[in-house]
Amino acid sequence: MQKCSLAVDIGASSGRLIAGYLQNGKMILEEVHRFENKLIEKNNHFCWDIKRLFTEIKTGIRKTKEQGFSPESIGIDTWAVDFVLLDENDEMLTDAVAYRDSRTDGMMEEVFSKISKERLYLETGIQFQKFNTIYQLYYLKKNNPELLKEAKTFLMIPDYLNYLLTGKKVNEYTNATSTQLVNAFTKKWDNELMKQLGIPTEMFQEILPPKSSIGTLKPDLVDEFGFDMEVILPATHDTGSAVLAVPEQEDTIYISSGTWSLIGVENRFPICVTKALDYNFTNEGGVNYRYRFLKNIMGLWMIQEVKRNFNDQYSFAEFAEMADKEIDFHSQVNVDDDRFLKPQNMTKEIQLYCKETNQRIPESPGEIAKCVFDSLAISYQSAIDQIEEIYEKDFQKINVIGGGSKNEMLNQLIADTTGKEVIAGPSEATAIGNMAAQLMALNKIDDIEDARNLIKKSFDLKTYTKKQKVEG
Ligand code: LFR
Numbered sequence: 001m002q003k004c005s006l007a008v009d010i011g012a013s014s015g016r017l018i019a020g021y022l023q024n025g026k027m028i029l030e031e032v033h034r035f036e037n038k039l040i041e042k043n044n045h046f047c048w049d050i051k052r053l054f055t056e057i058k059t060g061i062r063k064t065k066e067q068g069f070s071p072e073s074i075g076i077d078t079w080a081v082d083f084v085l086l087d088e089n090d091e092m093l094t095d096a097v098a099y100r101d102s103r104t105d106g107m108m109e110e111v112f113s114k115i116s117k118e119r120l121y122l123e124t125g126i127q128f129q130k131f132n133t134i135y136q137l138y139y140l141k142k143n144n145p146e147l148l149k150e151a152k153t154f155l156m157i158p159d160y161l162n163y164l165l166t167g168k169k170v171n172e173y174t175n176a177t178s179t180q181l182v183n184a185f186t187k188k189w190d191n192e193l194m195k196q197l198g199i200p201t202e203m204f205q206e207i208l209p210p211k212s213s214i215g216t217l218k219p220d221l222v223d224e225f226g227f228d229m230e231v232i233l234p235a236t237h238d239t240g241s242a243v244l245a246v247p248e249q250e251d252t253i254y255i256s257s258g259t260w261s262l263i264g265v266e267n268r269f270p271i272c273v274t275k276a277l278d279y280n281f282t283n284e285g286g287v288n289y290r291y292r293f294l295k296n297i298m299g300l301w302m303i304q305e306v307k308r309n310f311n312d313q314y315s316f317a318e319f320a321e322m323a324d325k326e327i328d329f330h331s332q333v334n335v336d337d338d339r340f341l342k343p344q345n346m347t348k349e350i351q352l353y354c355k356e357t358n359q360r361i362p363e364s365p366g367e368i369a370k371c372v373f374d375s376l377a378i379s380y381q382s383a384i385d386q387i388e389e390i391y392e393k394d395f396q397k398i399n400v401i402g403g404g405s406k407n408e409m410l411n412q413l414i415a416d417t418t419g420k421e422v423i424a425g426p427s428e429a430t431a432i433g434n435m436a437a438q439l440m441a442l443n444k445i446d447d448i449e450d451a452r453n454l455i456k457k458s459f460d461l462k463t464y465t466k467k468q469k470v471e472g
Contacts, residue, residue: 001070005442006229007434008057008076008161010037011238012259013304015053017060018428019069020435022444026458027435029428032067033060039098046342047095048082050157054164061225070227073213074165075234075438076158077241077430079259080178080284081133084160085151085203093151094140096160099131100342103143107135110142115196118277123193125184125270125283126177129296130338133179134197141198154203158236165221165231168214171205172233174240177285182207184270184283184291210235210287211441234437235287239294241433244287244448247456248399248423253384255414256429257404259301261376263383264294271390279386287437288448295383298335300404302372305346310365320373320409322366329367331359332375373410377417384418397421401429408464415464426459 004019007029017033035056039046057076064071085093097103108130111120117128126132133156140148155163156175163169176182176189181199183190191201208214212233222228235241242256243266256262270283270291284292303319314322333340333353343349347368354361354371362368380398388394398420400411405424415422426432436451445451 001068004064004069004071005232005435005438006032006061006064006071006074007234007431007438008060008074009238009241009431009434010053010076010078011430012079012301013037015056016431017057017064018431018435019064019067019071020431020439022439025454027432027454028458029431029435030067032069033063035059039100042095045095045103046098046101048098048157050084050092050096050160054161057161058221058224065225065227071229073230073232073438073442075232075434076161077234077236077238077434078157078161080156080175080237080239081129081131081136083133083136083154083156085147086153086155087150088152090153093147096157097136099136102342103139104130104135107138107142111135111138111197115193120180120193121277122272123183123190124177124180125272125291126180127280127282127296131341134181137199138197148200151200151203153205155205156236159205162214162231162233165217166215167218169205170208170212170214170233172236173207173209174235174285174287175237176207178237182285184272184285187285187289208233209289210240210437213441232438232441234434237284238430239292240284240286241431241437242401242429243292244433244436244451245426245429245455246399246401247426247452247459247461248397249452251396252399252423253387253395253397255380255398255400255404256402257300257400257407257410258402258430259299259304261297261299261380261404262292262294263297263380263387264292265387265391265395267291267293273390275390279390281386281390287433290448293387295386297376297379297383298340299376302335302340302346302350302376303369305343306350306365306368306372309345309347314365316407319365319369320407322364323369323373324409326366326370329360329362329370330374331362331371332378333371335372335375335379373413376410377413380414381417384420395420397423399423401426403427411462411464412467415466419466422464423461424464425461426455432459
């Protein structure tokens with residue numbers, strides 16, 4: 001039996017369990033289980049089917065053993081900001097409502113009437129996204145105060161899955177920072193902020209940093225699987241795990257490319273200056289209390305939705321190929337506009353935007369895809385300009401990580417648009433970062449720099465440079 005650690009990485013459209021171990025100075029990964037994730041409609045809200053996700057994790061754990069692995073540890077990461085509330089019997093009080101649900105429309109502005117935007121930013125360092133946990137909780141406070149009163153426990157999605165595995169209730173640090181309720185400097189829950197908004201403080205749990213072990217499996221699960229293992233906290237916020245796995249650091253801006261494009265740099269301290277607030281950069285907590293100074297860009301979500309609108313007739317690769325041929329199509333949309341967060345129909349929303357802005361309306365799948373990719377590249381460029389302005393320096397390279405780094409056409413487009421060297425990979429950055437945190441906790445890797453060197457050695461990276469225009 002091959003000893004391994006298990007990284008459970010669940011994104012907005014799929015989840016996977018990956019077995020990982022060290023061999024001959026390299027990190028080896030093997031996918032053992034993959035499953036679909038999607039929004040479901042329940043009681044007029046878009047929700048996550050959290051119970052099914054847990055069933056899939058259990059299936060994956062069983063398959064690990066069948067495939068000849070003996071797992072020593074497991075770590076879970078998912079997207080951020082979403083949560084469940086438990087009652088006094090530890091039953092879920094609400095559906096796990098998803099951040100793309102429109103319930104938080106207008107909530108951010110109401111919160112600003114109680115606490116100034118500046119104060120919120122100075123204390124938490126977190127970007128203003130209408131779906132942050134703080135605005136979701138404020139919605140409940142306004143529309144369902146009884147429910148908040150009943151709530152005894154607040155757990156974010158990975159915290160809840162960890163609770164189902166171990167029976168232990170903790171809030172993991174990196175994900176907790178995405179709530180906009182954690183003080184960026186003390187790294188503790190900001191009880192004053194909560195009190196001012198009428199959010200009960202008692203339901204929050206102790207914040208534990210990544211690499212903490214929270215114990216072993218519950219006895220009934222040990223019986224079910226026939227083995228026990230340690231449950232370790234990676235950066236449970238997927239972007240925190242992904243950024244731990246950015247191999248290229250020197251003079252480099254990263255883009256964690258998946259459903260979202262997260263573009264930024266890693267810091268040892270939060271930057272809460274006025275310009276960062278104006279440009280809406282976040283300072284999310286990372287492994288070893290590093291900070292992710294980054295910005296959310298709408299990302300591949302747009303093309304995922306377009307693909308769905310075309311009834312999945314074309315693959316992502318085909319969309320990229322078709323877009324590449326549309327050299328004369330130049331309409332662009334502002335991908336950061338909230339209208340693209342969860343439109344009824346993404347393709348129609350893009351067309352409408354082009355019509356409203358007097359641009360050529362994209363009709364064919366190739367034109368729509370070209371419009372999306374060009375618009376993303378332009379948005380990356382503008383975020384890079386803002387980073388360089390704040391840092392007062394130029395960055396030479398961009399390291400694209402995550403599933404989107406497999407999109408060669410987009411990588412080349414980023415190199416052509418920005419003029420910078422683009423290094424693509426690793427594509428499984430989130431699972432790799434999750435694994436790296438577990439291996440650090442198990443003393444198999446020393447520190448972050450060690451982890452990044454290991455990642456560089458273990459996975460193939462590809463470089464793209466700006467194509468010279470052929471004259472004549
Ligand atoms: C990426 C991500 C982003 C976060 C968004 C919502 O998967 O975690 O970092 O802003 O999803 O949670």
